[in-house]
Amino acid sequence: MSDRYGKDVLSGDWKSKGRLSRPTSQALEATRGTVVEDVETGWVGAVVSVEKAGGVHVVHLEDRRGKVKAFPLGPGFHVDGRPVTLTAPKGAQRAALATVRQQSSRTASGSVAVHDGKAKVALASxxxxxxxxxxxxxxxxxxxxxxxxxxxxxxxxxxxxxxxxxxxxxxxxxxxxxxxxxxxxxxxxxxxxxxxxxxxxxxxxxxxxxxxxxxxxxxRPQRLGMDAWPTIPRSMEWKRGICAHLGWAHETQADIARAWKQILGTxxxxxxxxxxxxxxxxxxxxxxxxxx
Missing domain, CATH: 3.40.50 (Rossmann fold)
Structure with a gap:
């Protein structure tokens, strides 16, 4: 006689079946150039460096647009659709990553960054x-x-x-x-x-x-969405005129201070x-x- 309700889904070794169907995460060294995806955010990028920040190892991933973002080293990544746990590179690979980081890192002024260096005692000049x-x-x-x-x-x-x-x-x-x-x-x-x-x-x-x-x-005015800085009439204080042109508050000194922070932030x-x-x-x- 047929079972009108079907087979009991909890019958048999259901726990074991669930474990077998879930892919296992494999350990993978975060070697330079390896393309990985952060599962939580969907960020896809190539490994450019690994460093320790605040006591935690982080991996820096560069996407196809050249933007770099840092993620905690460990589980939560995919490579070619497979789950992996990123680990710190060892030996020669770690040294190679450190060398590349030293050579490629630039400061905001465009000069080569000096890593792990202490600030000098202030000059008299x-x-x-x-x-x-x-x-x-x-x-x-x-x-x-x-x-x-x-x-x-x-x-x-x-x-x-x-x-x-x-x-x-x-x-x-x-x-x-x-x-x-x-x-x-x-x-x-x-x-x-x-x-x-x-x-x-x-x-x-x-x-x-x-x-x-x-x-x-x-x-550069383009950072503020303008083709050029506007000409402000001599009868108006220049900074207030700029704020008015941009549609920002400009009545008080606090308004001017906030405007500068917004400009500096660009x-x-x-x-x-x-x-x-x-x-x-x-x-x-x-x-x-x-x-x-």
Missing amino acids: RIFVEGRHDAELVEKVWGHDLRVEGVVVEPLDGVDDLAAAIREFSPGRGRRMGVLVDHLVPGSKESRIVAEANRVAPDHVLVVGHPYVDVWQSV VRSYADLEPALLGRVEELIDFVTAPE
Whole structure:
């Protein structure tokens, strides 16, 4: 007689069958170039490096667009549809990965990164910029380089009395002073200030500048979705005019501070800055670190 309800699904060794049907994860060394998929996020990329961060081993995967993302080493990956547990490479492979990482890693300024190096004791020489926004931009792009060289960047809070600031710093042998000035163009107020300041200690001071009204303008406008920075009427304060053009709040100083943070957040590397600023900052770094 037929069973109208069918076979009991719990009859027999159902636990064993379930285990057999589930594929087993295999251990696999995270060797450079191996293409893997992170199961949780769906990220697919080639292994470019393995390192220990915060006591945890992580693997860096580079996707086809060149973007790199880090994942904890271990289970949760697929290779050709098969589950794998990524393990740290051993011996020669680990050394090869370390060498590639050392050679290929770049800082935001485009220079080769110095890994596992301690920051130098600060030099007596200094780089001065007009204000806080200038200092934050220099730190974001050149911070690594400056720490390696032991160079401190200080804001001046304006350059209206630059000559006095130079005298106060007392530059001399082994104590050079580099200064970055906004809107340093012929005939400007800044050009007259710099001409006077250059007479104070010409052998140990280098004053350079960029042509932009404010350091904000040294960020490529494309990073903010514009073809060019707008022209702001002289009757309106420049930063507030920029915020108004972008549709951002601009009534208070806090609004201006938030606007700058948003602009600074679009800067990923030197490629997001105008060459007229890049060259001047590099020139100042070379000046204050050159042997005498």
